[in-house]
Amino acid sequence: MKTEKLRIKDLVTIGVFAVIYFVLMFLAGIIGIVPILYLAYPTLAGIITGIVIMLFMAKVQKPWGLFILGLICGLIVIAMGNTYVILAHVLISMAIAEFLRKKGEYKSFRYNMLSFALFNTWICGFLMQIFLAKDKVIEMAETRGMGHDYIMKLIKLVNYRSLILVYIGAIIGGIIGAYIGKAFLKKHFEKAGIV
Template sequence: MSTITPRPTAPRSVSLRMSPRDLISIGIFAALYIVVVMGISMFGFVSPAVMLVALAAAIVAGGVPFMLFLTRVSHAGMITVFAVITSGVLLLSGHPPVSFVLTVALALVAEVIVRAGGYRSRRLSVLAHTVYAAWFVGPMLPIFYAPDDYYGGPSMRQMGEAYTEQMQALLSPGVLLAFCASTVVFGFLGGVLGARLLRKHFEKAGLA
C-alpha cells in the first residue's frame, strides 16, 4: 500500500482546533458511516444467525467511509469527534452506554495510530480501522455481565420471544468470544477494502 500524496493546501498538525471544513467533513462521513453500518445491520432482524453475518458485513463495508474519512483527517481530535457522533447516535437507538465508552476509547487509540504515520500512512490507516472496528463488540458486552437485563430489555422484547430464544441458544460464550475476535479480522478486511477503493476509484475522481 502506498502513502497518501501530500496536499500543500491541507497541512497536518497536532492542533486540536477544528475548522469549519473539519467539522463538515466529520459530519458528512459520520452520517455516511451510520447509514452504511445501520443499513446493513438491519438485516439482523431476520434471525440471530443472519445478525452475525450482517454485523460482519457491516464491519467490512464500514471500512470504506471510514478510510475515506481518514483522508480528510488533518489533526488530532477529529476521529474522536467522529466516534462521539456515531456512537452517540447508536446510543440513542438503543446501544448500551458501555458501547459508547468503548467506541470513544478505541477512537483515541486510532488517533495515536494515524498520528504515528503523520496522517498519511495508508498502512497505519488500515490498522486504525482494524482497531476502531472493535467497537462492534460493545453492543454485546452486557451479555457477559448482565444477560438477564440484556435479553429482558426493550430492544429484545421488541424482537419477540422466539427471536430472543434463538439468540440465547446461538450466542454461547464460545460464539461470543469468536465474534469478538472476528471483529479484528473483519476490521482489517474493511480497511484493506477501503484502501483499495480509495486508490482505484476515489483518488481518480478527486475525492481522496
C-alpha cells in the same frame, strides 16, 4: 507532521461522513434479523463501511477527527435508546484507534488500516450489552416460567468464547474493509480529485 487543529471544514466533513457511515452500518445491520448471523454483524459492517472511513481518513488527516466521528456514533445510538455500555465501549475503541492513527502520523496506510480495524470493534458493543445483561435475561425468563435448559441454549450463543470470536471477526472485517477502501481511493477518489 500535520498537527493542526480541526477547522470548520473538518468538523463539517465529520458530520457528513458520520451520516454516510451510519446509514451503511445500519444497512449492514439488516443481517442481524437472521438469527445467529448477528454474530457476524461487526465483520460485515467493517467490510461495507471501509470505503467511507478510509476516504474520511484521507480527507481529515488531523488529530481527533476519527475519535469524534466514533464518539458521535456512540452518542446517536444512545439517543436512540441503547445503554451506557456502548458509550464506554466506544470511548475505549476510539482511544485505541486514535492512538494508532497518531503513530502513523495520520497518513500511513498500515496504521490507518489498523486504526479502522479497532474503530470497527465499537459495533461489538451492541452484543456486549446483551452479554452483560445476561443475568437479567435469565431472571426474566425464569419469572415467565421458561425452563432453565431452554434459556441455557439461548445464552450459549453469547458466551466469552463467541464474544472473542466476534471481536476477531470485527478486526478481520475492518482489515478487509480498509483494503477495499484503499482500492476505491486509488481507482476513483484520487482520480476524481476529492481527496
